[in-house]
Amino acid sequence: MRKLTYIISALLLxxxxxxxxxxxxxxxxxxxxxxxxxxxxxxxxxxxxVQDGLIKKIGKDLSASSKVETIDASGKYLMPGxxxxxxxxxxxxxxxxxxxxxxxVSIADVINPFDVGIYRALAGGTTIAHGLxxxxxxxxGQSITMKYRYGTRNPDDIVMKEAPRTIKxxxxxxxTRVHGRGxxxxxxxxxxxxxVIRNGFNEALQYKENWKNYNSSKNQKNxxxxxxxxxxRLQTLADILDGKIIIHCHSYRADEIYMLINVCxxxxxxxxxxxxxxxxxxxxxxxxxxxxxxSVFSDWWAYKFEVYYSTAYNAAILTENDVxxxxxxxxxxxxxxxxxxxxxxxxYGGLTDEQALALITINPAKQLGIDEYVGSIEEGKQADLxxxxxxxxxxxxxPQMTFVDGVKYFDxxxxxxxxxxxxxxxxxxxxxxxxxxxxxxxxxxxxxxxxTTFTHSH
Amino acid sequence: xKKFNLTIYLLLLLLIPVVSYGQIEGEVLKPQxxxxxxxxxxxVTVTNGTLENTSVLLEGGKIVAIGTDLxxxxxxxxDCDGQYIYPGMIDSGTRLGLVEVGSLAETQDYAEIGNVTPxxxxxxxxxxxxxxxxxxxxxxxxxxxxxPSGGLxxxxxxxxxxxxxxxxxxxxxxxxxxxxxxxxxxxxxWDRRSDEEIKKDAEEAMKNINDIWDRATxxxxxxxxxxxxxxxxxxxxxxxxxxxxxxxxxxxNKADDILSALKWIKEKEVKKAxxxxxxxxxxxxxxxxDAGIPVITGPVLALxxxxxxxxxxxxxxxxxxxxxxxxxxxxTSDTENVRNLPFNAGFAAAYxxxxxxxxxxxxxxPAEIFGVDDHLGSIEKGKSxxxxxxDGDPFEPKTQIIHVFIDGYKIPMTSRHIRLYQEFLxxxxxxxx
Numbered sequence: 093m094r095k096l097t098y099i100i101s102a103l104l105l106x107x108x109x110x111x112x113x114x115x116x117x118x119x120x121x122x123x124x125x126x127x128x129x130x131x132x133x134x135x136x137x138x139x140x141x142v143q144d145g146l147i148k149k150i151g152k153d154l155s156a157s158s159k160v161e162t163i164d165a166s167g168k169y170l171m172p173g174x175x176x177x178x179x180x181x182x183x184x185x186x187x188x189x190x191x192x193x194x195x196x197v198s199i200a201d202v203i204n205p206f207d208v209g210i211y212r213a214l215a216g217g218t219t220i221a222h223g224l225x226x227x228x229x230x231x232x233g234q235s236i237t238m239k240y241r242y243g244t245r246n247p248d249d250i251v252m253k254e255a256p257r258t259i260k261x262x263x264x265x266x267x268t269r270v271h272g273r274g275x276x277x278x279x280x281x282x283x284x285x286x287x288v289i290r291n292g293f294n295e296a297l298q299y300k301e302n303w304k305n306y307n308s309s310k311n312q313k314n315x316x317x318x319x320x321x322x323x324x325r326l327q328t329l330a331d332i333l334d335g336k337i338i339i340h341c342h343s344y345r346a347d348e349i350y351m352l353i354n355v356c357x358x359x360x361x362x363x364x365x366x367x368x369x370x371x372x373x374x375x376x377x378x379x380x381x382x383x384x385x386x387s388v389f390s391d392w393w394a395y396k397f398e399v400y401y402s403t404a405y406n407a408a409i410l411t412e413n414d415v416x417x418x419x420x421x422x423x424x425x426x427x428x429x430x431x432x433x434x435x436x437x438x439x440y441g442g443l444t445d446e447q448a449l450a451l452i453t454i455n456p457a458k459q460l461g462i463d464e465y466v467g468s469i470e471e472g473k474q475a476d477l478x479x480x481x482x483x484x485x486x487x488x489x490x491p492q493m494t495f496v497d498g499v500k501y502f503d504x505x506x507x508x509x510x511x512x513x514x515x516x517x518x519x520x521x522x523x524x525x526x527x528x529x530x531x532x533x534x535x536x537x538x539x540x541x542x543x544t545t546f547t548h549s550h
Numbered sequence: 551x552k553k554f555n556l557t558i559y560l561l562l563l564l565l566i567p568v569v570s571y572g573q574i575e576g577e578v579l580k581p582q583x584x585x586x587x588x589x590x591x592x593x594v595t596v597t598n599g600t601l602e603n604t605s606v607l608l609e610g611g612k613i614v615a616i617g618t619d620l621x622x623x624x625x626x627x628x629d630c631d632g633q634y635i636y637p638g639m640i641d642s643g644t645r646l647g648l649v650e651v652g653s654l655a656e657t658q659d660y661a662e663i664g665n666v667t668p669x670x671x672x673x674x675x676x677x678x679x680x681x682x683x684x685x686x687x688x689x690x691x692x693x694x695x696x697x698p699s700g701g702l703x704x705x706x707x708x709x710x711x712x713x714x715x716x717x718x719x720x721x722x723x724x725x726x727x728x729x730x731x732x733x734x735x736x737x738x739x740w741d742r743r744s745d746e747e748i749k750k751d752a753e754e755a756m757k758n759i760n761d762i763w764d765r766a767t768x769x770x771x772x773x774x775x776x777x778x779x780x781x782x783x784x785x786x787x788x789x790x791x792x793x794x795x796x797x798x799x800x801x802x803n804k805a806d807d808i809l810s811a812l813k814w815i816k817e818k819e820v821k822k823a824x825x826x827x828x829x830x831x832x833x834x835x836x837x838x839x840d841a842g843i844p845v846i847t848g849p850v851l852a853l854x855x856x857x858x859x860x861x862x863x864x865x866x867x868x869x870x871x872x873x874x875x876x877x878x879x880x881x882t883s884d885t886e887n888v889r890n891l892p893f894n895a896g897f898a899a900a901y902x903x904x905x906x907x908x909x910x911x912x913x914x915x916p917a918e919i920f921g922v923d924d925h926l927g928s929i930e931k932g933k934s935x936x937x938x939x940x941d942g943d944p945f946e947p948k949t950q951i952i953h954v955f956i957d958g959y960k961i962p963m964t965s966r967h968i969r970l971y972q973e974f975l976x977x978x979x980x981x982x983x
């Protein structure tokens with residue numbers, strides 16, 4: 093018996109090592125860069141030594157073994173890999189729009205590592221993106237944090253294993269349109285959205301209670317306790333209540349943001365991030381005190397009514413009110429120049445370089461619960477790095493090289509015309525898409541909504 | 551005692567107007583007309599180089615003088631020391647004024663029913679009070695082409711300045727007829743047509759467009775011959791394009807389609823044509839240059855059209871066309887974020903076009919394409935006082951735009967976005983326990 097245990101353990105260990113080995117890790121020495129650490133200021137003419145995927149040392153005149161690639165970054169800028177807290181890029185399916193609560197489904201099941209969009213994002217300096225379920229449901233599916241290790245054919249290699257679990261919630265026009273107006277079931281109003289979420293949490297409390305009662309009685313003598321029926325949807329909600337999952341909530345209006353803050357406070361949930369959050373600026377003090385922050389668009393507005401009373405100064409107001417703020421893309425296009433989206437906060441609200449860079453690095457890392465690993469250039473952190481030819485907040489900045497775990501995935505000098513990993517064997521004529529198609533929050537809900545399609549449907 | 555009472559009464563009397571205005575909001579900032587001296591800035595004329603430490607005098611809606619010792623009697627003097635003076639930026643393709651809230655049908659006025667509706671006038675539907683207009687103009691974008699969309703000939707586009715209380719006050723001298731050239735491209739991932747079906751559809755669309763153009767040509771000929779014509783507003787409008795009174799703005803993107811369009815323009819002897827969109831222009835740039843047809847391209851901040859394209863295909867497209875000798879203007883194709891025009895130009899500049907040419911692509915080049923370069927597109931004596939002042943390069947996000955003038959009107963530097971910033975930066979009451 094004991095022998096068997098040893099054998100199984102040994103096999104498991106080998107298995108674990110193999111899983112580890114699948115994720116490549118690189119070593120390199122970047123010399124003479126202007127290092128934008130984000131958390132520890134700007135270091136002129138500084139070297140960064142990367143060993144096996146981690147930042148080993150930051151300083152002057154560092155040396156590495158001759159086997160390690162050395163990059164002369166004189167006159168160039170080095171910043172942490174850009175992190176997008178809200179994306180639907182490289183996901184085959186986005187919306188399980190069949191019920192107001194679908195906490196049981198997971199985006200991890202639909203990652204498409206072949207999406208050339210990953211390469212394009214890397215070419216824009218983005219190394220990590222939070223791949224979210226869509227916004228059709230008040231409580232949508234579980235999301236996934238991805239490291240853009242382009243080239244792998246295995247979706248698992250793209251998953252950032254250290255990242256905590258996250259889930260998508262959605263308020264306002266999208267869930268009320270899909271369910272209330274599209275299917276004539278709750279929610280049709282923002283009151284209904286609140287009720288759906290409260291009902292879900294209360295059911296989860298009951299479910300937890302049932303399991304607790306069963307677990308405490310099953311070992312009692314002569315117990316005839318029957319286990320409750322396992323329910324992944326309610327178990328996931330229970331995990332949220334237990335603080336095991338971070339909520340990322342699609343939201344626009346101040347009233348609905350305030351509502352969910354209150355709901356979460358009532359249920360003792362404090363792992364809560366608001367996303368898009370166009371009217372977040374109106375409840376900035378509440379966001380600062382009760383949430384893990386807000387992830388906003390730099391300037392999108394007026395594409396639907398709930399974003400009509402918006403301001404491009406949102407990120408600046410939130411930042412000045414001490415909300416942990418990030419700029420997200422929600423777009424296969426914007427994800428390629430989040431450094432530029434962050435720079436707009438200097439026009440709209442005059443944020444400093446450091447504040448603006450934090451919006452796309454350490455702040456989204458905090459919102460995803462991965463800030464101990466990534467989001468700044470610090471010794472011991474994972475070597476997700478980008479080299480720019482000019483300061484990344486300049487409109488003229490062009491990303492030169494992008495590294496994930498010290499492995500180079502983009503180099504402007506090695507950029508080929510065609511970076512696809514696979515080509516369709518059946519398509520004689522290559523499609524030319526006249527309109528930029530984006531995997532938006534409402535992708536795949538056409539069946540449930542009648543009438544017009546939208547240019548922006550986030 | 552009596553004197554005291556009188557003072558009290560007088561004070562009360564003074565209070566009356568204050569009390570009666572108690573229900574009225576605070577100060578409204580309106581555009582101001584007058585004489586203004588922009589004193590001692592760096593003047594980026596666009597057409598005549600960059601002039602250091604130079605002043606610009608604006609009066610009666612015009613640039614009346616550019617120089618150093620200008621007679622500024624009676625002028626409001628604005629110190630531009632350390633600042634830059636530019637001509638207003640022109641976005642040569644937008645939906646500005648034609649839609650207020652993107653998803654709400656009630657506010658969408660850019661697509662009329664029908665495939666051939668060139669007689670639909672964008673200028674009619676432009677809402678001078680659209681919230682997006684002040685949001686746009688405080689960025690230095692002063693002028694925009696507002697374009698209807700959908701169908702083959704969706705309407706007539708109009709060039710507007712972003713100040714005025716009626717569309718006519720905003721109109722600034724150019725109209726054109728957009729035409730969506732038949733495409734042989736897949737319209738998107740949802741487009742499940744087979745390759746054969748796409749080919750067949752494109753051929754049919756070409757036949758259709760030829761038929762329509764022939765009819766318009768016939769209409770124009772009959773008009774010239776003073777024939778008695780029945781009411782046919784669509785053809786009446788298209789006949790203006792046939793005669794060259796109004797340019798055709800031909801929206802075409804795929805490389806093959808661009809070549810077809812160039813061939814079509816030649817065959818049909820189209821008098822004035824401009825290509826718009828042109829996202830694959832870089833593939834056939836030499837051919838466009840040879841044909842001598844100007845191009846309005848954009849958005850630059852866009853995805854490549856093919857998955858096999860280089861990641862920066864859209865960024866480098868304007869620069870590549872320019873290098874081949876094409877006259878290139880840049881547009882945003884946007885509605886509410888036309889303020890991103892300088893950033894589209896900035897990316898084009900960074901990816902091969904260069905700063906100077908990218909600036910031209912949003913000032914003098916569109917002015918020339920639209921035939922309004924007699925009054926817009928550069929800082930020259932006698933041109934419209936449509937200029938802005940910035941504390942740096944307007945393509946750089948951190949640059950602040952300080953003053954904007956449109957046709958001599960000093961524009962209040964406010965918008966709903968700015969007012970919300972002012973109200974909510976420090977909220978009171980703040981957090982309530």
